[in-house]
Structures are given as C-alpha cells and as structure tokens.
Amino acid sequence: MDFERIFFFATAGVAVVSGILTITRRNPVQSVLFLIVNFFCIALLYLGLHAQFLAIIQILVYAGAIMVLFLFVIMLLNLGDENTLEEKSGYRKYIAVVLAAVVLVQILTVVAGGVTGPTGTAAAGFGTVEALGETLFREYLLQFEATSVLLLAALVGVIVIAKKKVI
C-alpha cells in the first residue's frame, strides 16, 4: 500500500463515518459540526484528484459560508434542549434504511462491474486557478453570468421570505 492509497482510505473512512454521524445526531449543532468534518475530507480528496482550486472553494464556500449559515439559523431559532428535539418517526425510519440499503447495493453492483469509457491526459496546470478561469470565462461565460442572476434572485427571495408577516 503506497501513501496515496492509505491517504484515500483514511480520508474516505472519516468522510463516511462523519456523514453517518451527521444524519444520526439528534442535536442539529452536532450534525453541522460533523458535516463540516465531512466537507474537509472531501476537500482533501479533491486535492488528491489534482483539483486544488475546488478544494479551496470547498473549504471557503461550503465549510466556511454555507455551514456557518446553518449554524447561524440553528442558533437563531433557539430550538430548546435536546429532549424536545426527539423525533417521532417510528417505523418509517426502518423502511427508509432498508430502501436506501437496497439502492446502495444496486449502485455498488453497477460500480463493481468496472467503469469503461474514455480516459485522457490533462494539459499542464490542470485544476489550477489559471486553467479553470480560462475555461470558465471563455467557454462558460454565459452560464457564469446566469449564475450571478440566480444568486441575485436567491438574495431577493431570501429577504422577502424571511421578512416578518409574509404568510
């Protein structure tokens, strides 16, 4: 086992465990913290995949901005102590786990059959800010501008929804 393999399996293990802990913790604050651990693991995997820019963006945008928003909302709502957070889901929980396990087995069966399809060699500087910026602002400029409109619409929508006395 070389270093890269050990690195992958360690990171993947932490990612899976923190993902499972995210959905099983009763307290949403703990869920957020485990999800941040999960996002850091994914950022490390991106580094192993030569996607340096995305690794940084993952930490800055996901772990830094989006998860802080989650934490902020949880603190804002003041959900009370852990005992009031008990969920009454009953047998539905077990049905969900069984269904998910069946789908997981199906996906893993397909994946275990091996992936075919083209492979390629990358140009020098693959995954760097320069290369991605070149692609983003030459080939995908229209989509980039559309994203800015989407974010503006989300911004206006959030202000309207979160205002008092809407519903």
Next chain:
Amino acid sequence: MHLPVPIEYYLALSAIMFITGVTGVLARRNAIVIFMSIELMLNSANLALVAFSTRMGNDAGQILVFFVMAVAAAEAAIGLAIVIALFRNRETVFVNDMNILKW
C-alpha cells in the same frame, strides 16, 4: 490522467455518501437536518464529477462542480429562510408539523 486509486473507489465512496444523504432525507423529521442531508448528496455528486473530470483530463467537470456549489449556496439560503418563516408562524422545525399547504 493519474488517479491515486481506481475511479471505482471514488464512485463507491460517492454512492455511500449519497445513500447516507437519502437516508437522512427519508428518516429524519428535522427540516435543518434534511437540508444538511441534501448538501451531503450534492457533495457526493460533486466528488464523482471531479473524479471523472480528472480521469478524462478535462476540466469541464470541475466547472460543473463550481456551478453546483453556486446553486447549493442559493438553495441553502432559500431553504433556511423558509425554515425561519415557518418557525416564526408555527414554532416548529419538524416537517410533519408543517402542513399549512395541506387542504
């Protein structure tokens, strides 16, 4: 392009994380945890995209991940605003208590 481990490993990890997110959406009743599960699913899809992008040596997959992140940010902001609006009116974050659209 060189991958640290075969791409099947990345896809298996992505599948496991995606199914974790699906289980969270199906089993949990706390709206905030459901949103976190959705983020988990988006991230697992991103991981598969980056793995294929590196395998192909083509950075279009990484651009798509970039857009997915932008959409995820918008989605999280809107979703949490809806949670805040609902909590203000119903004093709950549990989705089985949210039935104001039910006739």
